[in-house]
Amino acid sequence: MTAKVSGDANEKAAVQAVLPPKDWGPEVEELRRRRTYAKALGGEEAVARHRERGRLTIRERVAGLVDHGSFQEVGTLTGHGKYDGPNVTGVQPAPYVMGLASIDGRPVAVGGEDFTIRGGASWSGDRKKGGQGGFVEDLAASYRIPLVNLIDGAGGSVTSINKRGHAVFPGVHGFERSVELLGKVPVVCAVLGTAAGGPAGRAILSHWSVMVDGISQVFAAGPPVVERSLGQKLTKEELGGPQVAVDLAGTIDNRVDTEQACFAQVKRFLSYMPQNVWEMPPEVACTDPVDRCDEELLSIVPRDRRRPYNMRKLIEHVVDRGSVFEIQPTYGKGLITVLARMNGKVVGIIANNPMVYGGAMDVKAARKQIHFVELCDCFHIPLVFLVDVPGFMVGRDAEAAATLREGMRAVYVGLQATVPMYTVVIRKCYGMAGMGTTDKNGLDLKIAWPSAEWGSLPIEGGVAAAFRRDIAGAADPKAREREIEDELRSMASPFRTAEAFGVEEIIDPRETRPYLCRFIDAAQARLRTTLGPKAKYGVRP
Amino acid sequence: MATIQIKAEVSGSVWKIITQVGETVEPGSTLMILESMKMEIPVIAEDGGKVEKFTVAETEAVNEGQIVAVLSK
Structure with a gap:
């Protein structure tokens, strides 16, 4: 249709109305509106209720965690649209927010449930966004970048039977991706609400996990299910608060008191991790002199064998100043597991704690050692054992808890690991637990302090x-x-064993730092030339 | 005034109580020594404070996690 040009203003306006727009402005305007719906999360009221419970929204969490302005959301437009004829009037966003971001300048995949929408319950789009598998986990796997899960979802609900007309078979596709990731890229799970069922299970499938006092609980099933099944009346906190989940059970690794502290710890953990198993852990410039020989080390171990000492202080004297990050500090306290740096290179420290049962290995300590050895082996982080272990824990309780089996698992996992290990015997090194501190697959370098003693x-x-x-x-x-x-x-006397070369060297305790730094530096070529995923064969006992 | 419960980190027996009720102790001070696995294990007041009471006596057996002293701050 051709329009007649005329001086009449009304006629001119009428002609313009039928002409198609010159660009995509209207659609971009709709896109802007749809993005606004996404930012609104579950709406003002739901967000206000969420904040009243002292909790941040998923968008605040992502912003608090990642480098400023680095979050590139993926799947912003997902949700259930409401329409007036052909026109969208609103979208209830999908209860999961995720995307690509950076932490300390390095790319990460990050995602988390939006509790303000149906309690962060699962959402069925054409493709899953995250939670268990989904785009965010595909992103981590495909691009070989770390994954951070900010967990705040209640998991499945029986109401889905109503919606679908059938019961859902347990488990979704995606969990196999979560498992695969554990051998490829660092996976961190932060529990930031009440996690039961699927989200709780997802939290465990991680290299490191953390929860926040007061707002986080984690369990297989919550209070109503427990009361119905066992008649036990318990609060959420009694059932799965950090005192149970972290301190007592070790289900989650670390606890912190605020969400901000949680984000700081996630960043800290990732600062020790390579982006994936094909890369070296990040090295930093070391300002702490490598030849620092702290005088305190000469007297830290009391001559009286009945008296223990502070192993954490000992660690501080040996590693780069300020580089200690303790994993599971409140669980299995007979063993201390620490990520640290020596001459700027990442190391994993496993130290027995003589303050707790003389450093004897109980079930909890064994479990803690197993996970930590596998973590360090997976990401090519050399292990330093600071040994003061009288053996496996003894007694009826220890036997009933299967200390021998769990302890031998720790030994088995240690003997499967191929990362360089350094054995430094501080005091006692006895039995199977003592053997588990040595690098039988590698150089088997064992050094000892004059206070050392050992035997079967x-x-x-x-x-x-x-x-x-x-x-x-x-x-x-x-x-x-x-x-x-x-x-x-x-x-x-350890000197007699050194004569027989049964131990490679006895050192002045003050020389521990320079000695270890020298050998850890020298092992870098070995680490660089054996990168990649590690296949594990055999059956763990 | 906050009260601080001091718990035994290990099972064992109370060997020696080395502080007094009413005494103010510095953070990191040893309140008492337990005997466990043939070792002398100090019970340490991480935060420090005034010793209000001991809930165990010398030679008594203690369980892991048991409250052995109460401090105020």
């Missing part, structure tokens, strides 16, 4: 069993037992 079992106790007849036949059995003990102890 401690002399006390061991003598009574091995010399039973000799002792029983003596005029004064007690005296004879002591006599044999003294005799054996005189031969237990």
Whole structure:
């Protein structure tokens, strides 16, 4: 249709109305509006209720975690649209926000449930956004970048039977991706609300997890289910607050008191991790002198064998100043696991804590060591064992808890690991637990302090069993037992083992830092030339 | 005034109580020594404060996580 040109203003306006727009302005305007719907989350009221409970929204969480302005959202427009004829009047966003961002300048995939929309329950679009698998996990796997899950979802609901007309088979596609990621890129899960079922399970499938006091609980099932099943009346906090989930059970690794502290810890953890298993862990410039030989180390171990000492202080004297990040500080306290740096290079420290059962390995300590060894092995982080272990925990309770089995698992996992390990015997190194601190697959470099002592079992106790007849036949059995003990102890000096090259070196405790730094520096070529995923064979006992 | 409960980190027995009720202790001070696994394990007041009471006596057995002293601050 051709328009007639005329001087009449009304006619001119009428002609313009039928002409198609010259550009995509109207659609871009709709896009802007749709983005506004996404930013509104579950609406003002729901967001206000969420904040009243002392919790940040998912968008605030992402902003608090990642480098300023670095969040590039993916799937902004997802949700349920409302229409007036052909025109959209609103969209209830999908209860999951995710995308690409950067942390300390390095790309990460980040996502989390939006609790303000149906409690962050799962959403069924054509493609899953995240939670268990989904785009955000595909992004991490495909681009080989770390994944951060900000978990605040209640998981499945029986109401879905109503909607679908059938019961959903447990498990969704996506969990296999979550498993695959654990061998490829760092996965961090922060529990920032009440997580049950799927989201709780997802939190466990991580290299490191954290929860926030007061707002986070995690359990297989919440109070109503527990009361119905077992008749136990418990609050959410009693069932899955950090005192249970972190301190007692070790289900989640670390606890912090605010969401801000949580984001800081996530960043800190990732600062020790490579982007993926094909890359080296990030090295930083070291300002702490490599040859720093702290005088305190000479006297830190008391001469009296009955007296323990502060292993955490010992660690601080050895590693780069300010580089300590402790994993699971409140669980399995007989063992200390720390990410740290030596001459700027990332190391994993595993130290026995003599303050707790003399450093004996119990089920919890074994479990903690297993995860930490696998974490460091996976990401090519050398391990330093600071050894003071009298052996596996003994006694009826320990046997009933399967200490022997869990302890041997720790030994098994250690013997499967191929990352360089350094054994530094501070005091006791006995039995299977002692063997588990050595690098049998590698150089097997074992150094010791003069305070070191070792054997297949401690002399006390061991003598009574091995010399039973000799002792029983003596005029004064007690005296004879002591006599044999003294005799054996005189031969237990670490210097004698060093003569036989059964231990590679005895060092002045003050030399520990320079000695280790030297060997860790030298192992870098080995690490660089053996990067990549690690296949694991065999059956863990 | 906040009260601080001091818990035993290990099971064992109370060997020596080395502070007095009413005494003000610095952060990191040893309140008492337990005997556990043939080792002398100090019970440490991380935050410090005034010792209000001991809930155990010397030679008594203690369980892991048991409250052994109460401090105020």
